[in-house]
Each structure stands twice: as C-alpha cells, then as structure tokens.
Amino acid sequence: MSSNCAPSATRLRRRSHHAIMGATLELVSEVGYPKLTIEAIAARAGVGKQTVYRWWPSKAAILRDAVVHLCQDATGVTRDIPDTGDLAADLKAVLRAAADTMSHPRYDLPARALAAAGIADATLGAELVSCILEPQLQLYVERLAAARRAGQVAEGIDLRVALELLTGPLAFRWLMGEAPLSHAYTDTLVDLALRGLAPRAA
Amino acid sequence: MSSNCAPSATRLRRRSHHAIMGATLELVSEVGYPKLTIEAIAARAGVGKQTVYRWWPSKAAILRDAVVHLCQDATGVTRDIPDTGDLAADLKAVLRAAADTMSHPRYDLPARALAAAGIADATLGAELVSCILEPQLQLYVERLAAARRAGQVAEGIDLRVALELLTGPLAFRWLMGEAPLSHAYTDTLVDLALRGLAPRAA
Amino acid sequence: MSSNCAPSATRLRRRSHHAIMGATLELVSEVGYPKLTIEAIAARAGVGKQTVYRWWPSKAAILRDAVVHLCQDATGVTRDIPDTGDLAADLKAVLRAAADTMSHPRYDLPARALAAAGIADATLGAELVSCILEPQLQLYVERLAAARRAGQVAEGIDLRVALELLTGPLAFRWLMGEAPLSHAYTDTLVDLALRGLAPRAA
Amino acid sequence: MSSNCAPSATRLRRRSHHAIMGATLELVSEVGYPKLTIEAIAARAGVGKQTVYRWWPSKAAILRDAVVHLCQDATGVTRDIPDTGDLAADLKAVLRAAADTMSHPRYDLPARALAAAGIADATLGAELVSCILEPQLQLYVERLAAARRAGQVAEGIDLRVALELLTGPLAFRWLMGEAPLSHAYTDTLVDLALRGLAPRAA
DNA sequence: GCGTAACCGAGACGGTACGTCCGGTCTTAGT
DNA sequence: ACTAAGACCGGACGTACCGTCTCGGTTACGC
Numbered sequence A, B, C, D: 001m002s003s004n005c006a007p008s009a010t011r012l013r014r015r016s017h018h019a020i021m022g023a024t025l026e027l028v029s030e031v032g033y034p035k036l037t038i039e040a041i042a043a044r045a046g047v048g049k050q051t052v053y054r055w056w057p058s059k060a061a062i063l064r065d066a067v068v069h070l071c072q073d074a075t076g077v078t079r080d081i082p083d084t085g086d087l088a089a090d091l092k093a094v095l096r097a098a099a100d101t102m103s104h105p106r107y108d109l110p111a112r113a114l115a116a117a118g119i120a121d122a123t124l125g126a127e128l129v130s131c132i133l134e135p136q137l138q139l140y141v142e143r144l145a146a147a148r149r150a151g152q153v154a155e156g157i158d159l160r161v162a163l164e165l166l167t168g169p170l171a172f173r174w175l176m177g178e179a180p181l182s183h184a185y186t187d188t189l190v191d192l193a194l195r196g197l198a199p200r201a202a
Numbered sequence E: 001g002c003g004t005a006a007c008c009g010a011g012a013c014g015g016t017a018c019g020t021c022c023g024g025t026c027t028t029a030g031t
Numbered sequence F: 001a002c003t004a005a006g007a008c009c010g011g012a013c014g015t016a017c018c019g020t021c022t023c024g025g026t027t028a029c030g031c
Helices: A014-031 A038-047 A049-055 A061-072 A088-103 A106-121 A122-149 A161-178 A183-197 B014-031 B040-043 B049-053 B057-075 B088-102 B105-120 B122-149 B159-176 B182-198 C014-031 C038-045 C049-055 C059-074 C087-103 C105-120 C121-149 C161-176 C181-199 D015-029 D038-045 D050-057 D058-076 D088-104 D105-120 D122-149 D158-176 D183-196
Strands: none
Touching: A014 A038, A014 A049, A014 A061, A014 A106, A038 A049, A038 A061, A038 B182, A038 C038, A038 D088, A038 D183, A049 B088, A061 A106, A061 A122, A088 A106, A088 A122, A088 A183, A106 A122, A106 A161, A122 A161, A161 B159, A161 B182, A183 B182, B014 B057, B014 D105, B040 B049, B040 B057, B040 B159, B040 D015, B049 D158, B057 B122, B057 C014, B057 C161, B057 D158, B088 B105, B088 B122, B088 B159, B088 B182, B088 C121, B105 B159, B122 B159, B122 B182, B122 C014, C014 C038, C014 C049, C014 C059, C014 C105, C014 C161, C038 C049, C038 C059, C049 C059, C049 C121, C059 C105, C059 C121, C087 C105, C087 D183, C105 C121, C105 C161, C105 D105, C121 C161, C161 C181, C161 D122, C161 D158, C161 D183, C181 D058, C181 D158, D015 D038, D015 D050, D015 D105, D038 D050, D038 D058, D058 D105, D058 D158, D088 D122, D088 D183, D105 D122, D105 D158, D122 D158, D158 D183
C-alpha cells in the first residue's frame, strides 16, 4: 500500500516508529495540521529530529503513514462489502459503518487534516488517492458490477459515476463538517441513488 | 456576501486593496497555499506588511477575500439558476458552467487552496460555507422546490439531500483533482440524480 | 541658547508644547532613552505625531529641549558662582549644589539619557556641549581667573585644565552611577584640586 | 575578565563567534551604535540571526564582548602600571598610552558606543564597570598605595578619590570628544594631580 | 465677522528591524 | 552503526516604530 515510502524497515527501531506515529496523531488532533511541526513530533516522541527526517520526506508523509497506521489498527475504514444479494441493505450497512468511523474524533481529525493536505498538494493528493482511497472505492465498483449482473442496476451506466453518486455526497458532507453523518442520512442516500441506478421499470 | 468580514473600509486605499487581492491570487497559483507567505503578498503588492495585517487576521482570510473578489469580477460562480420548466436542462446548463469555472486554473488553484484551508480549520470552514457556498446552494434548493411544485420531484424528499446528490459528486471529483469535469460527466450526473428524485411512476 | 532650533514659536500651541516636554521627561524616566519612542511621546501628550515631527527633527532634539525646559523651570543647573574671596568655600558651595541636582532623579534620568545620546552621536554631543555645558563651564573659568588675579592660583596653569581637575571627576562619578555624589566627596575634590593649583609655597 | 558572560562555549563554532565579533566592530564603526542592528551583524558575519540570539541577549552585550575581544587582541587597554619609583613618570607613561589607545578610531568608536549604552542602561553600566573598568582602575589604586608607602603621597587621602583626580578629567575629555587627548594634556594632568596629592611640605 | 489658510488630532501608509519559531542540514556524544 | 540532542543557516512570522502622507475639524489672522 505504501511500502515504497513508509519506513517499516528493519533499521528504524520499532519503538521509535510507533512513538512517532502516536505523537503525530496526538498532535494533529491537538493543534491541527497547519500548526503541526516536525520539531514537536520529535520532541513528543522522545526522538531526535534527524530520526524523523531520515525516514520521512515531509510532514504530510508522516501524517499519511500515521493514518495508515491508525487504519491498520482499527480496521475501521478498509472493509469488505458484503454481498447478501440485497444491494440496498449491503450498501446501507457499509455506509453506516463508514459514516460512524468518519465521525469518530480519533479518525476524523487526522484524516481531515490529511485530506486537506492532499487537496492543496496535487502530488500528495494523487498518492493518497492511490494508496488509501482507490482500493476501497474499487470494492464498491465490484459490488455494483455484481449487482448489475444480477439485474439490479441498469445496463449502460458508468459504474464509476454510479459509485460517486453514493460516496460523493457522503464525502462532501464529511469535508464540510457541518451536518452530522447520521444513519438516516446514509440510508436516504442509498435509497435515492439506487432509484437512479435501477433499471427502467419498463 | 462577506460584507461583515472584508475590509471594504473607507480608509484602506482602493489601490492597495486591489493590489493585495491580485498579488494573493497570483502567488497562490504560482507557489501553492502552503508556500504562500504574507511577506511575499505584501512585497508583490508593493505594500507594507502592516497594511496587510491591519486588515486581515490571517493568510486564509486574505485568500478568502481574494476569491470573493475574483468571483465578483468574473460572476463565474454565483449565478442564478434558470427555470425554463425543464429541470434536467436547467441543471445541466448550470452544472456545465460550474464545472467549466472550477476547471479554469484562474479559479481552480485559489479555490482549491481555500477549500483545503477550510477543511483543516473548522472555523474558517464554517465561514466559507456561510459566505460563499451556502448562498449558491440555496439557489439549487429553490429551483428543486419549484420543480417539486411542478410535480417533477417526488414529495417527501429532503431537498437538501437531493441537492447533495447533484453537487456532492461534482465537488468530490473536483477536490480529488484526478478526473476531468467534463460536460458528459455533469450531464450523466443530472440524469442519474433526477431519476432518483423523480416521482414513482405510479 | 537653543533659539535656533527650539519651537518656541507663536504657532505651536503653548499647551501642546508643554505637554510634549512633560511627556518626554516622564517617558524617558520610565523606560529609558533607547525605548523612548516618538509615538509614545505623541500619545502621552495627546498630540498627533505630525505635531511632533513638525517641530523637532529627532528624538534627541526633543529630549534636549525637554531638559533645557526642565533646567529653566528649576534653575538648578546653570547658576552663578559666588565670589566671596574664599575660592575653596565658593567652589565647595557650588559643587555641592551641582552634585545635589545631578543626584535628583527628576534631573538625573533625563540628563543621563541625553548625555549618553550625546556621547554616541558626535553632532548632538557638540550641540549639547555648546548649548548646555560650555556656558556653565565658562563661569568656572572666570571664577578661577579671578582667583589667579588674587594670587590664589599659580601662574602658568591652563585654567581649562584646572577646571577639568574639578569637574572631570565629578562628571565621571555621575556617569558611572555607582558611587554617591556626597558633599564630603565634592569637598575633598575641591581640597585636593586646589592644593594642586595653589602657588608654590616658596 | 568576562568569562562569566561571554559565550566562550564549546558549542558555538569558533569561526562564527569570531565572525560575529568582527562584524560587530566593523559595523559599529561604520554606522554607529544606534544604527547597529542585529540583522546586519548576522548578515555580515554570514550567520543566522538565531545564532546571535542564542548566545547574546542584546545588542549591547554583543558589543561588550566585541570590545573585550578587541582588547584581548590588542592588549591596548588593560596594562600593568610600572613602578620605577618615580610616580610621576610612571603615571605619565601609562596615561599617555591610555590616551593614545582611546584616540585610535579602532578602539574609540566601539568603546564610545559601548560607554554611551552603559550610561543609558544602569544594568549594563554596572556590568561594564565591573568587567572592564574596575580591574584597570584597581591597578592605579595599587600603584598609588605603593607611592604612599614610599612617602610620595600624603597620608589620609582616599586613594579612590586620588585616582579619580587623574582618570576623571581624562575620561571626561574623551567622552566629550572635543579636545584632543595629547601627551601634553596627560602630563599636565599628572603634574597638577600629584601636586594635590603630595605630602605637606612640613 | 468672515473667509481662508495654517495647524491640529488621528491614524493609514510603505518600510525596517525586532525577537521568535521552525525547516531542513550537520556535528557531537553516547550507547 | 545508529541514536538523542541540539547548534547551524535561512527565512517567515506577527509586532513596534519609523518618518510621510492624507483626512476632517478647529483656530485665528487678514481682509
């Protein structure tokens, strides 16, 4: 996933690595991404600055790995999408779970900061999309493809667009940070979107 | 729109104000938001640093006003939504225009930087939403309400959610910055969303 | 004395002038010369900055006039030297008075600041010497000349050097600001110096 | 001499330290103390501002160390006072040397600036006196004490006052900066002062 | 006694330097 | 060999004043 850049190496002491990830997540929650400094991360982790610079090229990269680290711990984001045959129920279940995860401060603050950094910096953004976002979205596409084979989705619909009909509004609400990501909201979203995707009632 | 926060004062020289807005837009396009510095803005605008600090509390606030300034010049973002009776056509027209504006570098780079700042900083985010985003979104809600009265949208649908079904995916694609915002895409979006919103073929 | 540079004009409101002088003396006593700012003087005096800049070219010039202003009020510095025929007694009296004046905070702080400015800036220093110091020193030279005519001082002595034998040590002690300027000290100074100046007991 | 306050640390690079001292002396001679800025010192020395601020608390402290640095190089100020038995000759020799040093621009400009700063700021003044001035003056007191034991100076004279009779006028002339510090002047000073100090021709 | 011109307070302006903070590199000691 | 510690150069931060420049408003002088 990020094997090309993450330390994960034999040489970086496991303890230091863990401390840096933890300190980064703590600090970004406390002071926000713009005021997050590498000096503070090193100090909080009880580590020399050079130890940080040796393994990560930038503040954003540290946070990226820290969020990946967090996800691997919690397995709260990347999850398989069930296929019970009932597309609506399956999507509602997985979107409810996603909304809950994104609402939890432990995940919300760092991920939001990381998303902001990715939006501002195209390079980082592409990296985040390919490392974190795309694998997850691909699972949705696959589930929708299965549904189409089952006749639950109209032919001729670009599944990528269909996917965005579901995830776009949720992501948008999350980034806006104004309205809550309630289960009622995600359920409504699934209902409306699936109605749009359904084959003509011909 | 943002009369409560912009300087707009009698005392700030019109020339300086304009120069600061212009320099900000130029610089954010050239070096990006994180490397945008107030010193550089002041220098590029041929203005003392204090003149910037006197009127704006932060880099983000300058950029916010600069973007508002840009919008007022171009009238490219806040635009009325026509009501020809054909909801799909009306929405396609306005979404095409919005996509074009958001694709143009002159608007894209500053707005993306501003959006990123707003996502990272909740206070600024709320301000941006209420100053820039909300007024525009409200126009969509009104157009959808008119359509519902005309029987083109099912009763019992939360128009706010309906709105997000249209704008969420577009905003998401824009923020991801990967796929192009083509007219074909926005048209498809309108078609799928409206199918979801349409009254049951009772 | 400083008629060439002081405002003293008909146009500068008497009240503003007085307020500026007072504010300057207050502030220099409170924060010291280096931290004395023209903005603070204007603010304390309830006067626009331009009113200060209109009449004085520099911080030093304001302080110079303020000290002159202070001296004219107190007549504590420029004073005639009595001639009772007893040179030692006359000098002791006048040196005691000078020491007392220089010890008084009201005079000490501004004058010390002004002296420091004069030492650092040769131009100001020459001005201070010719405007303030020289007239006073000249009185000593005249008294010493009278004493020489009376046979109390040896012929062939440069009266200027003789004068410095008296005033130099006192000024030095004052500038050092360590030892107190006691009457015992000034008396001793007069005794030792006059012994050096006395005609040979041949 | 000032080992308690100078950086002298192991960590401050020798090269940077030397460059800062040199740049300070150059700049204070070029533009004077009031226009001496820490930014300019750092720039001239090819050093980051923080490296200056890390080791010195103020402009005055830098200059103080620079002057001490200068003195140690030149050994032009702190010098022993010879004791040939001829008090007058010894004092004349040492005062001539002191006058020459104080007249030399390389020493005069920085030292004058430092003296001015010390006069304006009591804390710095006390520091300068105890670090630089007092050790030198003490040598004079010791020489005078030896002379008194040899019967060349009257009993009952406060040697501290006697010392000031010599150095006070010289320092005063130097600070006034008007009259030159000629050898004739210092010789006359010694003659007059010693006449005042001599034992009564009983 | 009435215009008008200088002076007033206030404070914004383009600047310079302040002293602090942090970025990213390099050096030093100590495991 | 790799670490924690931290000094190094550079450069932006936000603040304080500099000396200049408009602003209206108020004297007070000359007609």
